Amino acid sequence: MEPRSHGVSTWSRTCRRWDGLSSGWLASSARTSPRAWRGKQTSGGGKVKADRGVRPHDLSRRAFLGATIAGVVAAACSGKDGASDGGTSSSSVPLEVPGVDVEGDLFALGVASGDPTADSVILWTRLAPDPMNGGGMPDEVVKVVWEVSTDEAFSGLVATGAVDALPELAHSVHVDASGLQPATGYYYRFRVGEAVSPVGRTRTFPAADSSPERLRFAMASCQNYQDGYFSAYRHMLDEDIEFVLFLGDYIYEYGPDQVESLFRIRDHAGGEAVTLDDYRLRYAQYRGEQELREAHARVPWLTIWDDHEVENNYEGDVSEEDVSEEEFRQRRAAAYQAYYEHMPMRIDDTESFEEVHTYRAAPYGDLVDIVLLDVKQFGDPPECRDSSLFDFGPLCDEALDEQRTLLGTEQEAWLEEALLSSESQWNLIVQQILMSGFKAPDPAGGEPRFYLESWDGYPAARQRLAQFLVDEDIRNPVILSGDYHASFVADLKPDPYDPESPVAAPEFLVTSISAAVFDEDYTSANPQVKYFDPRNGYVVCQVTPDEFTTTFRYVSDVTDPAAELVEGPTWSVAAGERSARQE
Numbered sequence: 001m002e003p004r005s006h007g008v009s010t011w012s013r014t015c016r017r018w019d020g021l022s023s024g025w026l027a028s029s030a031r032t033s034p035r036a037w038r039g040k041q042t043s044g045g046g047k048v049k050a051d052r053g054v055r056p057h058d059l060s061r062r063a064f065l066g067a068t069i070a071g072v073v074a075a076a077c078s079g080k081d082g083a084s085d086g087g088t089s090s091s092s093v094p095l096e097v098p099g100v101d102v103e104g105d106l107f108a109l110g111v112a113s114g115d116p117t118a119d120s121v122i123l124w125t126r127l128a129p130d131p132m133n134g135g136g137m138p139d140e141v142v143k144v145v146w147e148v149s150t151d152e153a154f155s156g157l158v159a160t161g162a163v164d165a166l167p168e169l170a171h172s173v174h175v176d177a178s179g180l181q182p183a184t185g186y187y188y189r190f191r192v193g194e195a196v197s198p199v200g201r202t203r204t205f206p207a208a209d210s211s212p213e214r215l216r217f218a219m220a221s222c223q224n225y226q227d228g229y230f231s232a233y234r235h236m237l238d239e240d241i242e243f244v245l246f247l248g249d250y251i252y253e254y255g256p257d258q259v260e261s262l263f264r265i266r267d268h269a270g271g272e273a274v275t276l277d278d279y280r281l282r283y284a285q286y287r288g289e290q291e292l293r294e295a296h297a298r299v300p301w302l303t304i305w306d307d308h309e310v311e312n313n314y315e316g317d318v319s320e321e322d323v324s325e326e327e328f329r330q331r332r333a334a335a336y337q338a339y340y341e342h343m344p345m346r347i348d349d350t351e352s353f354e355e356v357h358t359y360r361a362a363p364y365g366d367l368v369d370i371v372l373l374d375v376k377q378f379g380d381p382p383e384c385r386d387s388s389l390f391d392f393g394p395l396c397d398e399a400l401d402e403q404r405t406l407l408g409t410e411q412e413a414w415l416e417e418a419l420l421s422s423e424s425q426w427n428l429i430v431q432q433i434l435m436s437g438f439k440a441p442d443p444a445g446g447e448p449r450f451y452l453e454s455w456d457g458y459p460a461a462r463q464r465l466a467q468f469l470v471d472e473d474i475r476n477p478v479i480l481s482g483d484y485h486a487s488f489v490a491d492l493k494p495d496p497y498d499p500e501s502p503v504a505a506p507e508f509l510v511t512s513i514s515a516a517v518f519d520e521d522y523t524s525a526n527p528q529v530k531y532f533d534p535r536n537g538y539v540v541c542q543v544t545p546d547e548f549t550t551t552f553r554y555v556s557d558v559t560d561p562a563a564e565l566v567e568g569p570t571w572s573v574a575a576g577e578r579s580a581r582q583e
């Protein structure tokens, strides 16, 4: 199969057509990596990788190996009278549910919304009355009614319809509720027979030709169930935010005994996630957390995946383990499918889960253009790997190859075009990993060490992007990142370690919700890093035409489900400037 174009994402025959920069979403895809954990790797039962050597990398995307799911996605999307045209009646929808006890909690995993545009939003649920035991649904198609209203009592429906929940997709439902008004709050819910879901709240983005005066949103990443509670979300929901931007590591694939963390307070169900059923079980366990379900139900989410949604430190086709690329691609496809099944996101129905086009653009009036990237699916594999959990070591010559890419050539070109064509005041470049660099001096006086799967392992790719921002004078770029399990404010430069290198953009990196933090502080060797704080929490960002502001928030104790909020500092960058300052 020819490599597909990432320039246009066609949602489906019956759903809306997404044409990227002009109207909304383009697709792409993701990664993580534990670093200097607070804790240690186990020796006996721990995750000790085989020495794999350098693996040849096939840049040509091979033909998809698995069965396409295009048809089933199209069916789930179209519904009969539904998802694409809004406002139609659901009175003719059959309510009987074969083999299902509708008295049970079909909606135990909650509801969610995501990827809002000016006139639509994705509404999500998954029918799973027994989520920790395969879902508990029969192998049958089940009709699900959805409703959107401007009031919580649903006295005035503005859109409704019905969609099929398919067993092939774990009875997940993704409704593209369209025909909505811009910058408007809505309530939504689902019904199957007499069973009614919790009510969710969502909001559309402002019209493309509008001029919003303000946007506030929260950023989060890295929620390891084993390492702590998700109490950060409880505090996040007290904030005045319009959406959650989740930057990856929504789940961790590890089995309970794979890695040892200082703060391991509970165990993952099952072993290491490898199969589709494994990944489904992991998402079910995470969504069992009330705070997480509530956060999804209260505001829309924009999500990207990182490595742990598949496997620690994978890149492209290449596992961190010594397995064939074909075998790994099957695992990756299972992981991508489970991710889709549990996220309120759009994907292109012409794709199988062998590849999923999730990189996309989200314009917010003329205030902000958000681009969401994928540094995991299309990149060259890390070089100079050290066969440890962290891929942490000195750079080798292979990593310095100027042709190496982290985004892949198509996504890199797409990003440049998106930035060149943007007419917004701010350009938020949302991606998974620290871009500004963080080298670790060698205590023995040797070569500095780097996390080789971060942008530090791809210096030419970082140089290209940062220099592009400088040379093209891209308007107010801001880099937003996650993955590191500590907070950062930094200056992105084409060469982070050259004092003469110009500042291309400020970078704000959000710490982990609950994953064990990395507390080794190398800031003295990294003047481009202006703030570093290894505590668990989240951030709140505020954007106005004049300023981009990030406020860091922390939880008092990630092992305490009643953890209190701890205020962190506020950093901001003024329009026209490239470097942030603490307020």
Ligand SMILES: [Fe+2]
Pocket (backbone or CB within 6 Å): 032, 033, 034, 221, 222, 248, 249, 308, 483, 484, 485, 512, 515
């Ligand atoms: Fe992480």
